[in-house]
Amino acid sequence: MKIIIPEKYGEKVARGFENPLCKVRRVEGAYEVDCPIDFGVTRLVLDMTPRQFARFIREVKVKDGFKRREGDFLNFRPRRGATLTLKMARSEIELIRRAAKERDLQLRTYCRSVLLRTALKDLGLLRE
Amino acid sequence: MVEDLVNLWRGKGVKIRFPRVDRYRSVAKLLMDRGFLIEVKGNFWVAEFPVDFAIHRSHTDLSPREFLQFYRDLEVLNGYKFKEEDYLVSVRPKRTRKVSFRVSESEYAIMKFAAEEVYKLDFSGWMRVILRERAMRALTAEAKRRRRLRNLGFI
Numbered sequence: 001m002k003i004i005i006p007e008k009y010g011e012k013v014a015r016g017f018e019n020p021l022c023k024v025r026r027v028e029g030a031y032e033v034d035c036p037i038d039f040g041v042t043r044l045v046l047d048m049t050p051r052q053f054a055r056f057i058r059e060v061k062v063k064d065g066f067k068r069r070e071g072d073f074l075n076f077r078p079r080r081g082a083t084l085t086l087k088m089a090r091s092e093i094e095l096i097r098r099a100a101k102e103r104d105l106q107l108r109t110y111c112r113s114v115l116l117r118t119a120l121k122d123l124g125l126l127r128e
Numbered sequence: 129m130v131e132d133l134v135n136l137w138r139g140k141g142v143k144i145r146f147p148r149v150d151r152y153r154s155v156a157k158l159l160m161d162r163g164f165l166i167e168v169k170g171n172f173w174v175a176e177f178p179v180d181f182a183i184h185r186s187h188t189d190l191s192p193r194e195f196l197q198f199y200r201d202l203e204v205l206n207g208y209k210f211k212e213e214d215y216l217v218s219v220r221p222k223r224t225r226k227v228s229f230r231v232s233e234s235e236y237a238i239m240k241f242a243a244e245e246v247y248k249l250d251f252s253g254w255m256r257v258i259l260r261e262r263a264m265r266a267l268t269a270e271a272k273r274r275r276r277l278r279n280l281g282f283i
Contacts, residue, residue, distance in 0.1 A: 036232070036234030036235065037232070065232075078234060080230035080232050081230075081233055082233055085227070086226070086252055088256060089178070089222060089225070090221075090225055091137035091140040091142075092259075092260055095260065095264060098263070099262070102270055107227060107229075108227065108229035111255075116235055116239060118262070119242035120242075123241070123242055
């Protein structure tokens with residue numbers, strides 16, 4: 001997913017998007033943030049007033065993904081273009097379904113988050 | 129709570145049955161120590177477990193010949209048995225259910241890389257191992273937490 005931030009917001013705003021997974025680079029007239037997973041920023045981190053934040057949300061563009069505002073949060077989600085299918089035993093599914101229920105998550109959301117978090121942690125890209 | 133967890137998979141896991149003879153007593157003890165549901169039914173021991181498992185000869189008191197005989201005597205319901213070398217018997221439940229979920233291409237690439245480079249496993253095997261292990265860990269922790277609360281009189 002590529003998040004394109006107009007150049008007028010300056011490097012300071014673009015740097016607010018930087019983390020071990022998201023790389024910021026400058027392209028013609030904009031900053032481009034390359035982000036492989038779901039990502040969110042808050043209005044406070046970007047140091048904007050509510051009005052500035054609303055305008056920023058309108059002007060920021062997302063390629064291969066979606067943006068969504070939730071109050072003072074702006075969340076980005078990459079387009080989910082791949083479907084993973086896994087065959088399991090009934091007993092295994094029951095265990096996983098219960099673990100998902102304990103966390104108030106749907107089975108598929110639980111599977112996605114557990115696998116991704118484990119992969120990121122094992123690759124040293126996510127701290128506890 | 130632990131009883132609840134057992135009820136979750138009772139009757140849905142893989143069942144094994146082997147003759148109730150003295151030489152297989154060490155196998156029955158090994159399975160019991162691992163937390164299997166094990167029962168005596170007539171002249172057989174019957175054990176049930178929710179996930180794949182393996183029995184290594186070195187963990188039993190069986191000689192190589194007795195271990196091969198054990199493999200032949202072992203009956204598996206709702207699953208398969210297979211021998212890997214002469215000292216390891218693996219049992220796998222039938223995989224009859226499918227789970228599907230969508231991920232982005234980049235998430236897929238990260239997960240596949242972790243599976244192949246960190247765990248040296250094929251991708252589907254890695255997904256199965258991680259999901260199973262995390263679920264078991266979460267449920268065991270929750271069971272312990274509830275037991276503690278119950279002992280303290282909160283629930």
